[in-house]
Amino acid sequence: MPAEFIKLYPENPEIKKIEKIVSVLRDGGIIIYPTDTVYGLGCNIHNLRAIERIALIKGIKPKKHNFSFICYDLSNISEYTRALSTPVFKVMKKALPGPYTFILEANNSVPKILNSNKKTVGIRVPDHSIPRLLVKELGSPILTTSIHDEDEVVEYSTDPELIYEKYRDLVxxxxxxxYGNNVASTVLDCTGQQIEVVREGLGSVDELF
Structure with a gap:
């Protein structure tokens, strides 16, 4: 059965549609959704079968891939990460919600969730109402990975109708x-002594330090 194509307006997402999508996530479904950067492929972090389906779609091994969690805000990050240093917390508070991914030391619950020996986890709090409302309604983060385009010029798919045509039988x-962005998030590694910029994307680094 092909995927449902659901129109949502970021300024005022319909709560009934949000609830419908959340029930799909609760049932182990996979969704494609907009963020403040590129469109993402996501599922409930507590459904291993859904995580394996995403890995299959992307042609990756779930135990090795660096997935990120989309969170509603900073309040429940401690459920998945080790204690944050004050400088890291200050930078995160300044940056989020926004187009940044923070790589943090994972606590013991992340390897269990991903059935892997992952020592780090990426954390995203996008500045976009749709994914944040989904997470809030779901009551737990969404596991996320970006949708890449095979096009050599455009790295990320931006047109939801074209995305639907490509993924309708997979999600x-x-x-x-x-329309989505075609620039990914800025990735900051916070696991060492200093915060390291792994990838400079949409989020400005100069504003944070």
């Missing part, structure tokens, strides 16, 4: 939240 819901 359960594609959310049309308007």
């Amino acid at each position: 359960d819901v594609v959310i049309d939240g308007g």
Whole structure:
């Protein structure tokens, strides 16, 4: 059965549609959704079968891939990460919600969730109402990975209708939240003594330090 194509307006997402998508996530479904950067492929972090399906779609091994968690805000990050230093917390508070991914030391619950020996986890709090509302309604983060395009010029797919055509038989819901960005998040590694910029993307680094 092809995926449902659901239109949502970021300024005022319909709560009934949000609830419908969340019930798909609770049932182990996979969704494609907009963020403040590129469109993402996501599922409930507590459904291992859904995580394995995402890995299959992307052609990766779930135990080795660096997945990120989309969180509603900073309040429940401690459920998945080791204690944050004050400088890291200050930078995160300044940056989020925003187009940044913070690589943090994972606590013991992350390897169990991913059925791996992962020592780190990426944390995202996008500045976008749709993914944050989904997470809030779900009551736990969404595991996320970006949708890449095979095009040599455009690295990320931005048109939700084209994304739907490509993924309609692989996922359960594609959310049309308007055109996406084709620049990914800025990735900051916070696991060492200093915060290290792994990838400079949409989020400005100069504003943080």
